[in-house]
Amino acid sequence: MNSELKIFTPIGMLGYGFSESIFWSTIADGIDAIIVDAGSTDGGPSKLALLHTSATSEAYKRDLGLLVKAAHLYRIPVLIGSAGGDGANAHVDITVDLIADIVSSHGYRSLNVVSIHAELDKEIVRDAFHADALRPCTAAVPPIAHSDIEDAPRIVAQMGHEPYVKAMKEHPDFDIIVGGRSYDPAPYAAFCIYRGFIDLGIAYHMGKIMECGALCAVPKTPEAMAIVRKESFDIVPLRPEARCTAFSVAAHTLYEKSRPDILPGPGGSLHLESATYEQLDDGRTVRVRGARFLAELEGKYTVKLEGARMCGYQSAFVGGFRDPILISQIDDFLDRVRAMIQEAIPHPYELEFHVYGRNGVMGSLEPETDTISKELCIIGRAKASTQAEALHVSHVALTCCKHMSYPDQVATAGNLAFPLIPTNMPMGAVAEFCIYHLLEVEDPTAFFPNHLHIAQGTGSGARYLEDVPCTPPSGYGYLGNMASVIRSKNAGPYELTFDVIFPDERMFALVKSTAILHAEAIARLYHIKPIDVLACVWWAPANAFKATIKRKIANGSFGEADTHGSAQHIPLLYLTVPIPRDS
Structure with missing residues (x-):
């Protein structure tokens, strides 16, 4: 060796x-x-x-x-x-x-x-289901149903x-x-x-x-x-x-x-509480030293099963609004578009508008709902049981967005600037995760x-907020100006995790001492229930704070606006942190 x-x-x-x-x-x-x-x-x-x-x-x-x-x-x-x-x-x-x-x-x-x-052969998963031997991978994952197994064309372990x-x-x-x-x-x-x-x-x-x-x-x-x-x-x-x-x-x-600090995987968990990191010359x-792998008890070895299913077809259009009169009433305008579509479409469908410049990236987690840009990009996404039905929904939505009138309108030639031809685009089948569950196995x-x-071969052989026009209240600082890294990211399909990393131990200790970051604060910041904050950890080895929340929509499912979850950190940038006088 x-x-x-x-x-x-x-x-x-x-x-x-x-x-x-x-x-x-x-x-x-x-x-x-x-x-x-x-x-x-x-x-x-x-x-x-x-x-x-x-x-x-x-x-x-x-x-x-x-x-x-x-x-x-x-x-x-x-x-x-x-x-x-x-x-x-x-x-x-x-x-x-x-x-x-x-x-x-x-x-x-x-x-x-x-x-x-x-x-896996589905029969194995069916037997495990009937034996009540499948459990959700985390608290954010819904319990499994028999239809989840049948709907998944394949299941991997x-x-x-x-x-x-x-x-x-x-x-x-x-x-x-x-x-x-x-x-x-x-x-x-x-x-x-x-x-x-x-x-x-x-x-x-x-x-x-x-x-x-x-x-x-x-x-x-x-x-x-x-x-x-x-x-x-x-x-x-x-x-x-x-x-x-x-x-x-x-x-x-x-x-x-x-x-x-604890990273679960097949057969056990990696524990990093005692890990050390030494800079070489x-x-x-x-x-790196000191990590420990703690195996699961004998007979309790678990593997994660993953499955996904097709859940219809989708189509989409992309365009932009620049008229300030329309932009000032965008919410009411889109509500009226939805109402007109509901009258015109007899078959079941789902429709989502992602309005970039409003809340297109963060959706319901966006705290600045009263702020609006001078121009908006809109993506309309329709989902239905067939591609033709989805195209019909997005066609009607596109037509309404292009030509529907609104109060005080002066530009009557059309509302929407669209960069792509064809304007109404079939997007094919849409899928969603349906299995993300653990199963005990005897033999890994x-x-x-x-x-x-x-x-067979034939041969041989930058700072975040410097240019932001607003300033924090006196005696406070923005978290984005105190941390060296603030990021969001998927932690599997059903969880969204946030990392706040500080440049040194002094800043880490200063912000921690303010007690401004905790589960209830994260819940308020992202308009979610405290029970949906799944983890809230201060991590001294990296001068970091981490929070993990339950996703409202599993990543990649219909209606998702940020599949990687990497653009959800913005509210943390603007979190105001009290600055102690002696700092």
Whole structure:
């Protein structure tokens, strides 16, 4: 066993692209494995329900082309998790086929490619349902119904490290492993375990950071390297302009997680209360120690099941309002549009207006409902049981928005500026998550069979608020001017999480001492019930505060205006914080 492992991640999501020059120079310096995540629920439910992919076929071919060439030339093992975005069997198989095409067309040596499937037979899920053995993944997830199981065209289980370890042991001469739906850090932890680095706390913590590439760097960049040892690991970004700091790596623990100290996954939880982050002398590398993985009790191993269903068809139009007379009465205008549509449409439908410049991004969470821009962008979205019915609804809505009169109107030629032709666009099927539940399993590898494929070859071998015209009251400051990072992000499909990260311990302590940030304050700020604030944590290792709330609409479902949840942080920017006199 080597004293350390060097694991290279060229990008946080396969298909998003990365630097070819950095890729080859890193490989030339010597690495032990290339590991890349390819999936997430971030992009919504359409991948699972409709077999969409996270990236285009051309994007996958480009990134896979470099990975396959590295495996061919340098015999570097490559591990890919959650193929296609959702980890469905079809997307695993498509990825394997793309690899085979690359090998064949470039005249590479034959490669051993191992696939790991992650779809469940519905009968297993039905039996679990009737045995009352399925429970929601978090408090934000609704209880499962039998119709949820029947409506989902496919159901995947999220695998831990065990199926990857099993695949490597059964096929020790593998070149590439293509995994179905995976816990994001599972391939990283598995490779560490397979190579003798068996501390799951170290392995999973490293994987949890690395699966995003160098997102933890300043500035954030794609390519990252982890150097793993028995009792620690180092994280270093590979672009010369980027550096990791103890602060930035600790802060990454908050990213898209419900809470930063305990991260649940298949078979147990990663505990980071005692983790430490040490800045090394080069100013770019951070050494991490102290994470613990606490396994679930024997016989209580759980995996997460994910499923989504089609729930109709949608169509949309995009346009802009600039007339100040109309803008001043926009709410009443749109109410009258809705009333006219209700009279004109006999079949069931849903209609949403997203008004950008009003509350288009934040929707019901927007606190500044009395503020309005000089011009508004409107997106009308209709949903119905067929594409034709959805198009009819959006057509009527578009016509009303273009030509309906309003009090004091002087511009009678039309109301709406529209940039796209055709103006009324069919958007295809719309999907929603319906399964996000835990199931206890006896064997963590039982649902995840692996298969060996021979890819036949012929060869051998900035500050936020400086320009805002308003100022806080005397004796107060804006939170946005006190924090170095304020962000929002999905924490799974049903939760929205907020991170407030302060530049130093002094500012962290100052804001914490004001007691301005707590669950009730978050509930007031976002117009939600206190019970829907699921977590509220001060996190000293990263000088940070985190809050997690229940989503009003699961990400990607019809009516959602911010699928990634990354534009919901604005009220926190303008939260007024009392400034102690001695500060």
